Amino acid sequence: QVSPYSVLDGQYDLHETIGSGGFAKVKLATHLLTGDKVAIKIMDKRQLGEDLPRIYLEIEAMKQLSHQHICKLYQVVETDTKIFMVLEYCPGGELFDYIVERDRLEEEEARVFFRQIASAVAYVHNMGYAHRDLKPENLLLDDEQHLKLIDFGLCANPMGGLDQHLATCCGSPAYAAPELVSGKQYLGSEADIWSMGVLLYALLCGFLPFDDENLGALYRKIQAGVYENPEWLTAGSKDLLAAMLQVDPKRRITISQLLMHPWLTGGSSSANVDPSSKYKDPETHGVDEDVITEVAVHQGKSRVAVRQAVLRWSYDYLTATYFLLLAQKMKGNPLRLL
């Protein structure tokens, strides 16, 4: 019987499994035309059952989201039994493990990371989504120590826009907002800010602000909103944490106020939220002509034909090749197809 992965033959070489998350397996792979490494998330539709709509939600969300701190979706392959998501490879693994290895991060390093997270979440909110599962396990490191947000399986894009209240309780309890664990209606964007507060606390302290192995006790601690401030926290970080870990969502800092908070804008390194243009939304910023040319020459086709095919954004092998070549160009590498 043919391998269940034969649909990828000629496009990718599949290597070892590099992780698994719930109903998905993630394998390292090589995109054959460029030689670049990618991660392929593989799901079995039969095992997914009623979770299948969540995967289509994640795929549609990721097709809309193009940002330097969001893991890029390159290609989607679907057979009658499997779904393959070809994704940007993040060799640095989870931010969660990065924190555990160091116990906790120095304020300057936490600030550099948190700026990237805030930039990604602001973009997600501006695109009308809420992530709803923000935690260090869902932030990966690429080969340049840049963070990449993943796992949009819970993200909500309420038809009525972000101001429509959500009801489904989801995400990880320790990062969940009080209004969410109280079963009240809540705004995804406000709940995301609370989760970012828990995330920043974890970066700076190395442990969680609200923790208890008993779920009920944990919920009560979250609803009380009382947490310790270790003595190593500076006034600036305590102020920002207090603004995010506001039990009343209406008193909680908003993402745009967060981006202007002195703790975030301060510090020494003003770098590291790379404004790289490769993430300009292709639909609105057109396509890169050097990449089009490279593909056209390699395939012996006209640039017009290649440009038209790329602009269909079918998330097929051509879309993946386009995004990977564009990333190579942005890194200053020569554009080459094998």
Ligand SMILES: CN(C)C[C@H]1CC[C@H](N2C(=O)N(C)Cc3cnc4ccc(-c5cc(Cl)c(O)c(Cl)c5)nc4c32)CC1
């Ligand atoms: C516990 N989690 C919820 C899942 C875990 C799965 C392995 C993954 N990984 C690893 O654990 N390395 C150690 C290597 C690694 C390298 N590159 C990756 C690139 C993308 C992804 C990825 C995974 C999932 Cl489930 C997604 O939905 C998206 Cl959008 C992206 N995972 C990667 C990944 C980290 C997360």
